[in-house]
Amino acid sequence: MAVYTEVADDEMAAFVARYGIGELLAAKGIAEGVENSNYLLHTKQGVYILTLYEKRVKAEDLPFFVALMQHLADRGLNCPVPVRDSRGEALSRLAGRPAAIVTFLDGLSVKRPSAVHCAEVGRSLALLHQAGEGFGMERVNALSVPGWRPLAEQAGADADKVSPGLAKRVMAEIERHERSWPQGLPSGVIHADLFPNNVFFIGDKLSGLIDFYFACTDAFAYDLAICLNSWCFEADASFNLTKGQAMLAGYESVRPLIQAEVEALPALCRGSALRFLLTRLVDWLNVPPGALVKPHDPLEYDRKLAFHQRVGDARDYGLKR
Ligand SMILES: Nc1ncnc2c1ncn2[C@@H]1O[C@H](COP(=O)(O)OP(=O)(O)O)[C@@H](O)[C@H]1O
Numbered sequence: 072m073a074v075y076t077e078v079a080d081d082e083m084a085a086f087v088a089r090y091g092i093g094e095l096l097a098a099k100g101i102a103e104g105v106e107n108s109n110y111l112l113h114t115k116q117g118v119y120i121l122t123l124y125e126k127r128v129k130a131e132d133l134p135f136f137v138a139l140m141q142h143l144a145d146r147g148l149n150c151p152v153p154v155r156d157s158r159g160e161a162l163s164r165l166a167g168r169p170a171a172i173v174t175f176l177d178g179l180s181v182k183r184p185s186a187v188h189c190a191e192v193g194r195s196l197a198l199l200h201q202a203g204e205g206f207g208m209e210r211v212n213a214l215s216v217p218g219w220r221p222l223a224e225q226a227g228a229d230a231d232k233v234s235p236g237l238a239k240r241v242m243a244e245i246e247r248h249e250r251s252w253p254q255g256l257p258s259g260v261i262h263a264d265l266f267p268n269n270v271f272f273i274g275d276k277l278s279g280l281i282d283f284y285f286a287c288t289d290a291f292a293y294d295l296a297i298c299l300n301s302w303c304f305e306a307d308a309s310f311n312l313t314k315g316q317a318m319l320a321g322y323e324s325v326r327p328l329i330q331a332e333v334e335a336l337p338a339l340c341r342g343s344a345l346r347f348l349l350t351r352l353v354d355w356l357n358v359p360p361g362a363l364v365k366p367h368d369p370l371e372y373d374r375k376l377a378f379h380q381r382v383g384d385a386r387d388y389g390l391k392r
Pocket residue numbers: 073101103104105106107108109120151173174175176177268269281282284
């Protein structure tokens with residue numbers, strides 16, 4: 072359960088009262104998530120999500136996230152919309168943390184995605200990339216190549232306690248990407264964390280996208296690589312080509328990839344596996360005492376990385392050209 076910051080009942084009620092969303096009836100810590108503290112709010116007017124932003128979210132980035140959700144929602148994407156308080160502000164502070172209330176989205180995330188789900192995600196990812204056009208703000212991806220070495224250094228030799236030889240394996244990967252990371256690809260707003268837990272479905276139809284707190288300005292194909300990693304592998308770390316095909320076809324039904332993106336896909340998949348291996352590794356080694364959180368397994372991404380190391384070209388992910 073990801074609740075790092077507890078909020079006293081009277082403090083919570085006074086906070087919610089400023090938003091004109093009706094009297095607070097109940098506030099429950101949410102069991103999912105690892106990054107921020109999330110509460111489900113029931114008020115006399117409806118259901119909302121309260122987020123208290125924790126360690127990895129920098130306060131100066133919050134205006135970007137809030138404006139982005141509003142921009143995407145205004146363009147028809149079903150994502151949370153920030154609720155404004157009586158002064159018109161979406162961002163505030165609660166229990167010593169930056170905080171915001173956003174609208175609640177209906178739908179369920181899938182634990183075992185099918186090829187149909189993968190196709191839906193591919194299509195929605197491309198729609199998100201298109202909807203981001205014209206967004207006036209930029210945010211550098213803090214978790215792209217320059218951010219990886221500091222994470223590896225933070226883990227240090229303790230990485231080998233998680234898996235023998237991991238520290239050396241990780242450093243070799245970082246050096247490879249520092250030398251030859253794909254440049255000049257089509258870029259814009261990317262979600263950068265569109266894992267199954269951040270996508271809602273009603274039946275087989277994708278109904279909404281949440282958790283824009285890693286969103287940034289980066290290569291669209293890198294976002295696709297993140298999704299191939301998080302949606303198209305089986306529990307035994309084998310890549311499911313049918314799911315890969317479905318995701319890529321779904322994406323290209325909206326936004327066809329250019330040749331440079333096709334050629335870059337293996338490096339982007341390999342790099343994005345490393346990125347999640349690194350953040351998971353650091354989190355695994357640094358669970359805050361008393362925090363109600365279950366850290367994700369870093370070795371899941373070590374196994375995915377091993378697959379990418381054997382890949383020849385984008386056809387190995389299911390691209391049919
Ligand atoms: N706008 C929303 N509508 C419905 N449920 C939400 C919304 N935002 C978050 N949640 C719920 O809270 C959980 C954690 O949210 P998430 O943003 O993924 O947390 P974190 O960024 O801390 O990992 C989600 O899995 C979902 O169940």
